[in-house]
Amino acid sequence: MSVMTANTQAAQPTPPSRKRNSLSKGKLPRWAVPATAAGAIIVGAAFSTLTGFSVATFAIYSAVLFVIAGTVLTSVVEGRRQGRNAMWTYLIYGAFLLALIPLASVLYTVLEKGLPGMNSHFLFSSMNGVTGAVDNQSVADGAPVIGGAYHALLGTLMITLWATLISVPVGMLTAVYLVEYGKNGVLAKAITFFVDVMTGIPSIVAGLFAAAFFGLLLGPNARMGIVAAVALSVLMIPTVVRSTEEMLKIVPNELREASYALGVRRWRTILKVVIPTAISGIASGVTLAIARVIGETAPILVTAGIASSINTNVFANWMSTLPTFIYYQILTPTSPTNIDPSVQRAWAAALLLILMVMALNLGARLIASLFAPKKGR
Amino acid sequence: MAKRIDVKDLNVYYSKFLAVEDISINIEPKSVTAFIGPSGCGKSTFLRTLNRMHEVIPGGRVEGEVLLDGDDLYGPGVDPVTVRSQIGMVFQRPNPFPTMSIKDNVLAGVKLNGKKISRSDADSLVEKSLRGANLWNEVKDRLDKPGSGLSGGQQQRLCIARTIAVKPDVILMDEPCSALDPISTLAIEDLINELKSEFTVVIVTHNMQQAARVSDRTAFFNIAGTGKPGKLIEYNETAAIFSNPEQKATEDYVSGRFG
Ligand SMILES: Nc1ncnc2c1ncn2[C@@H]1O[C@H](COP(=O)(O)OP(=O)(O)OP(=O)(O)O)[C@@H](O)[C@H]1O
Numbered sequence A: 001m002s003v004m005t006a007n008t009q010a011a012q013p014t015p016p017s018r019k020r021n022s023l024s025k026g027k028l029p030r031w032a033v034p035a036t037a038a039g040a041i042i043v044g045a046a047f048s049t050l051t052g053f054s055v056a057t058f059a060i061y062s063a064v065l066f067v068i069a070g071t072v073l074t075s076v077v078e079g080r081r082q083g084r085n086a087m088w089t090y091l092i093y094g095a096f097l098l099a100l101i102p103l104a105s106v107l108y109t110v111l112e113k114g115l116p117g118m119n120s121h122f123l124f125s126s127m128n129g130v131t132g133a134v135d136n137q138s139v140a141d142g143a144p145v146i147g148g149a150y151h152a153l154l155g156t157l158m159i160t161l162w163a164t165l166i167s168v169p170v171g172m173l174t175a176v177y178l179v180e181y182g183k184n185g186v187l188a189k190a191i192t193f194f195v196d197v198m199t200g201i202p203s204i205v206a207g208l209f210a211a212a213f214f215g216l217l218l219g220p221n222a223r224m225g226i227v228a229a230v231a232l233s234v235l236m237i238p239t240v241v242r243s244t245e246e247m248l249k250i251v252p253n254e255l256r257e258a259s260y261a262l263g264v265r266r267w268r269t270i271l272k273v274v275i276p277t278a279i280s281g282i283a284s285g286v287t288l289a290i291a292r293v294i295g296e297t298a299p300i301l302v303t304a305g306i307a308s309s310i311n312t313n314v315f316a317n318w319m320s321t322l323p324t325f326i327y328y329q330i331l332t333p334t335s336p337t338n339i340d341p342s343v344q345r346a347w348a349a350a351l352l353l354i355l356m357v358m359a360l361n362l363g364a365r366l367i368a369s370l371f372a373p374k375k376g377r
Numbered sequence B: 001m002a003k004r005i006d007v008k009d010l011n012v013y014y015s016k017f018l019a020v021e022d023i024s025i026n027i028e029p030k031s032v033t034a035f036i037g038p039s040g041c042g043k044s045t046f047l048r049t050l051n052r053m054h055e056v057i058p059g060g061r062v063e064g065e066v067l068l069d070g071d072d073l074y075g076p077g078v079d080p081v082t083v084r085s086q087i088g089m090v091f092q093r094p095n096p097f098p099t100m101s102i103k104d105n106v107l108a109g110v111k112l113n114g115k116k117i118s119r120s121d122a123d124s125l126v127e128k129s130l131r132g133a134n135l136w137n138e139v140k141d142r143l144d145k146p147g148s149g150l151s152g153g154q155q156q157r158l159c160i161a162r163t164i165a166v167k168p169d170v171i172l173m174d175e176p177c178s179a180l181d182p183i184s185t186l187a188i189e190d191l192i193n194e195l196k197s198e199f200t201v202v203i204v205t206h207n208m209q210q211a212a213r214v215s216d217r218t219a220f221f222n223i224a225g226t227g228k229p230g231k232l233i234e235y236n237e238t239a240a241i242f243s244n245p246e247q248k249a250t251e252d253y254v255s256g257r258f259g
């Protein structure tokens, strides 16, 4: 290796010269942009202090100064086209940073307020038997908060699992029909239309639908986990259909034809060639659909009610999920006189929920790369 | 088991559009037949009617008869799946299944159909088919690697191996070399010459020299103008088509005075 490099270097007719490349004439030197930024920050700080210092005005003044100075400098040295390029580059980066602010601040707030309440007691005990008196006592003693979200965590897992079990087969079969069989037929067009309509259904309406539907079947007050799962699958199915449809559509037709030409039937071709080729995209689409419904609150309240003890049976009795747990802890604190324990539990549950959604998103990427058709030798 | 194909008065449609009109042609068993003609004259369309792949396209339909050793492919009650397992097809662009290893690609016709096959039978079928496609020596050490990791020419030979593994009577090839370099092309042409001893081969090509090199008989198709149907102009021994064609249009085309 090193011999090779030495040889190639020796073979170079002229060694690379250190003088400034004439092709880079009329360009700003590398340090110009950081220097402008530093200048903008200093002047921005000065302006901001004049009008009574605050972080917001400081950031705004510096950013505006930087964009103006950078643009003018580039225009003067490198020409108008480069100047405009610089301006738009800075503006786009600025928009990106602006978009990051809410995300970062949400994460920060949830971590700050949720971490104190996040411990194994919170994770593995329910609210069973935790009353206002218990909270008052622990506040008075300065003792750790009693009671946690174990029942809500289990409820979230069970209800989401059942919602997935319902919506994945329905959604995938619908997508297979649309792409492989329906083509542009009347039925396929109608289904596409209704899937589009379903995408826009407000989640509370989905909840009311499921509650009313089971109410008709089982009588009023038929509230249990499975009803909530049905409500969530009404919300999930259109997402699953859409993402599966897109994935099936990008499977090249040549693969289907290759399979037909080997004398393979249509349904086997779909099952063994088309779906395996698209499975990574389908799986990550499903995971994202789960992430979308896992935080739903309203449809759970009207279908599964609220519970403070552990219930792992989705076919009987009320159930809590993390979002409804948060909602109830904030809206009706366990102890109306000492709301701090409830607030702490709510934030810890919020942190847990965010972690779950993040895990799902990471899981989607993992699944996509695991199932992706293998490349290379 | 090579079989003969006899086509009688075949019209091929895309919905209402008549793409190929009134073709009658007899293809001998254990021979190589080349289809040549200008772009858009319906060579691919006609070729795909020979194993009922045409009807996979929405609106695709035919009138007339295609006889495989006397049995009409389009007769009532004939299952296109049976037809396709007897008449295999190799496409213009190599299309190995991306989710499968080289070995599984060769076994695709068996495995996708859910047939049980013992491990030793599978191994010998893989070796026989890959040897038949002149690919065995290049891939025998990496049968479990994905088929998409091969070069274009190797992929095309893998597709040929996949086709001969289902032991068809006839192999149709639609411009099998058009995406390949000259060396891979020669490898495939040699292969076609060998396939002739066991199969009936029909090949579409734009390469006149290729048609002259590999085929026993050549069919020249032409089209009167855009929107008009393609027709079979002349069908004869390859030597006769290239040295002594009967039709003026054929002579113009093979001598390069066309379009
Ligand atoms: N899927 C399709 N739907 C409608 N018309 C089609 C379709 N495929 C091909 N055609 C038409 O059928 C005619 C014949 O096309 P075909 O692909 O068979 O030509 P070809 O001889 O194979 O041409 P080439 O040499 O360029 O491959 C053309 O007019 C083409 O526009």
Ligand SMILES: [Mg+2]
Pocket (backbone or CB within 6 Å): B043, B044, B045, B174
């Ligand atoms: Mg063609």
